[in-house]
Amino acid sequence: MMAIRPSFHHKMALIFLLCLLVLIGLSSAITYWKFNEIMRRQVLNDLNQIMAQNKMNLDNLINGLDKATLLLYTDHTIMNILNRRTDDYMQIYDDIGQLNDELTKYMFIPLHSSLSAYTITFFVSPDMPFAKELYSGKDFFYGFYNGIDAMQMPWHRQAVEADGRLIWFTDPAKPGQLYLARLIKNPEALSLRNIRMGKEMIQNVGVVVIGFQTTELGKPLEASKLSPSTELMIVDSQGAPVYSLNPHPPAFPAAMMQAQPSDTVTLEGAAYLVNRSPLAFGWQLLAFIPLDDIAGGSTIVRYIVGISALTALCAGIVLSFLISSQITAPIRKLARTMKTIMYTDRLNVYLEPPKGNDEVGILYQSFNNMMTRIRKLVEDVYESGVRLKEAELRALQAQINPHFLYNTLDSVNWLALESGVDEIVEINSSLSSMYRYIMKDANEMVTLDDELQQIRHYVNIQSICYPDRFEVYYDLPPELLDVRCPKLIFQPLIENAIVHGIEKSSGKGRIDIRGRIEEHTAVLTITDNGAGCSIEDLNAFLEGKHNTLQVSQGYGIRNVNRRIQLQFGDVYGLHYEPGETRGIAAIIRIPAGTPCDSAYGQP
Template identity: 30%
Template sequence: MLIKRLNDMPLRDKLMVSYFIILALALSIFGAFAFERASAVIKQQVQASTQQTVIQAKNNLQSYMRDVENVLMKIHVDSTVQNVLGKPQPNNGFQLNRDIKNLESAILGADIFRKKTSSIQLFAFNKADYPSINLGDSIFSSNDVEQEDWFRRTVEMGGKIYWYINGRQICSARLIIDVSDPRRVLGVVNASVDITQFLGGVDRIRIGKTGKVFLVNDDRIIAGTESELTRMLSNEPGFFSTIYENKQGSVFKGLNKNEYLIIYDELIGPKLKVVGTVPTSELVENIGIIRNALFLIAAISLIIAFLSSIFISYKISAPIYALADRMKSFDSDQYTKVPVYSNDEIGEIYNSFNKMLERIQQLIDEVNEQSRREKEAEMKALQAQINPHFLYNTLDSINWLAIKAGADDISLMVNSLANFLRFSLNKGREFISIANELEQVRSYIIIQKFRFKNKFDVIYHIHEEVLSYTIIKLTLQPLVENAINHGFDGIEYKGLIEIKAYKDEKYIHLQVNDNGKGADIDSLNKMLLEGGGESMNEMGYGIRNVNERLKLYFGEGCGLYFEDSQYGGITANIKVRAVLFGRMEEG
């Protein structure tokens, strides 16, 4: 029903509706695409910016960690620490207390200026009389901590720094190795940093309005100051599973009915990571502005498009309505032209209409003329059928007179000529069997031998299987004529023509070889492709015609080409598709 109503609509309304719909669709598609691309670009930019923030935070934390590691290294190589820990434990209390005081001074001096650590503890090996962990300040015997996990892991690290988190402290520990005997372990030094101090600069970083950068360790969020965001994330198992999927990454994740941008990277090992998280809604506030702007532009464009469609449809349809009114009064017996008022496309339609009227009258005249010519052609066709019969009968009469007079040579020539003409005409058909084509060439050669008084010989190498296949009439004769008239012209020895025919899997191959004076093979082949211009003689036209007919009827890949003959002259090669005679359709 709707389609019928559309079909019945006036042209003016169709143009207006079509124009409006096309513009509306174009604006909708463009607006949706522009909004989608703008949203994607903003998200990518925000993601990249947030990722840089997290990377900078990580770099800051790693810089702090290197400072702490430098403090541990300074203690490790300190000469006082090496001397005190490297010698046996003294027997008197005075010397023991003096050694402990010296170690405390060395530890204090290692971080006295920068204050990167909250506390530093040294655990000496083989110093049973050193204070226990519960009684001392910073120098202890290792006996009380040897079973603790951090201590065992530090020993297993073999001199490398071991980082771990203990409550609100981030700690690092390393072995103190005798610099004069690397196989001898003297103790362990442990430095602790308060989390608030460690995250001091990072904790002040804000991503969006509520986003934060913090640490995550073993499904636990570690932040300098707790916030609503960190409390919410602590209760979301999906948050922790996301950041532990890869070493580092960036992902938009739905948590607690909101989407969050989560960017994470390893800080120390696979468990301790730096994480930046922010609600996506805070990062893409500009997208709403872009969406509203696009809606406003689309609405204004649609109003303009509607008004434009009314105006344009009227300007286009008004002349067409006028032409339609004139065509309604068109009388087939009267061809009245319409006046032209413009030079635009409508004016061209008016001109075309007037030319159509003129053409109709011209076609009527041409049909009458064509009818007359067809009748004349029929008469000429009848005459063409009569003339060959008259010619054959005349040649047959001459042949009997020659036989009666004992002129066998004349009889042979007349019979050869009759055969040649019969195969040339071929009842008006273009195709002929190879057997008949060879018979026609033999007749032609007999006549030419009389003319040139046996100045050349002809040999045939014909495979019998090819005789029943198809060729175009008058294919071989122009090549033989070319060899006689041009190849043997001016030679002082007896000419030789060899005619060969054989078949391969798909094609029939025919060759005409001669021992004449030869020619420029490249020029001959070029003549077949491009023609010889005004200088090409009648024979050249004949040979080129053979090639073009072969390509026309047998297709590309078939045709004629020349090459040097083994006898010293020219070899003309013909290649055609192998089609049995009678199965090839002409035209």
């Protein structure tokens, strides 16, 4: 049974429908997510404002306590009374009354606007002269007491170690009570004049302790709950609750002390939005808002989004079939035409493009252009087949020419031998070797050893043409002879040295071919003692600049330089320098290869 394949029309409608489903799903999800994000942002904004206000209220309370205790440093009346000793009971009674009046002035009156109920106890250091006139004790009441008993308490030692900084502590025997303590130091002992005079004075006057209910901290928090389920609390640096509106607050993990100021956490199985603000003493002000309270208003939004998505889906199904039918009509026509071409091999086909310059119209035009090119390519393939056969015939003919030249040179060689002309025999032999070397693949890389062998043949020919006019010396280390290089890089340079240098000078000429290795680079030098020429013109010609250098002199060296750079890169190549005494030096740089065992010595 033949399977039914869906048509392009149905596929297009299905694609439209799928795209519509994706768009509806994404838009619905984004709308719902955006609404929740707006609600969350609004809640966070309100929460941040409430937290900022609560933090400011708590900071003002703690700063008020801090400033009130600092005022005791500046009270000379208190310091004078505590620093003197008297045996007059009436004077002692009056002094104690005056101390309590000063305490009321500096402490009770400033704190009355911040705290509704509190205690202030000043535990005077036993070293102070007036301390023996005071009652001793370690409980917290009101007034001045001898601190001899309180010195044994941990909170007293902490206050002394804090050296004038405000500390806090709790009393396990009095739950719900919070205490703040500060060491009061003698301002006279801190005077620079007394320090310079070396006057010994009592440093610590005593410790003042302010006690109040933790509910005093919660007064500014009680009216700032965003929802009935909002949890507000103050915890210490270890995460232990200092104050909470909830008598049974959720357990607070210590790891949250390093968390982000606003984050989502799960506590005791419930998800909360948490906001925290740092306070004094390492405390943290925390707010826990259940996420269910935030998401409670999103139910109606889910309903509206769902109805809108369903309506859009129904409309999209109808539109998908209508639009896909309109789009695929010209494409179905093109498919039928291509099927006709496949079965009939008709190439003279032309489709009238639909109206408009859209993608379908471009597809029709491309189809017409393609059919035109196919017809042209068929014609070109036929003509290229004819030209290929002609090229094969010319190649076979060209293969005959080298053999003809080899045979001709061989005939000249035998004729010279029979005639006893040894110079012609020697020239012909060297010329044949060079011809075979040249006729190899032009792109083939050769060794310096092969290149020097051909130079010997060339020098042999030139020595016969210019008898006793020059000598050639070779000085190359063995490790250079296996270095690979392009073919015929020496011959044009030797030719220029003979024709343009030695031939134009008087006396016997000398050509030195030397080589060395410098940092993985083979440096080859061809030096002559001829008439020489402008080094600047030679190097400028190699760089492609126009100058007075003759083309016949410069064509070969430019060819050598270009072939080396094409093979190895622009960092290598040919350049010229002045000779040691006279003449010029052609210097070739190519990458160094693997050393071998053969060597060249003196001629």
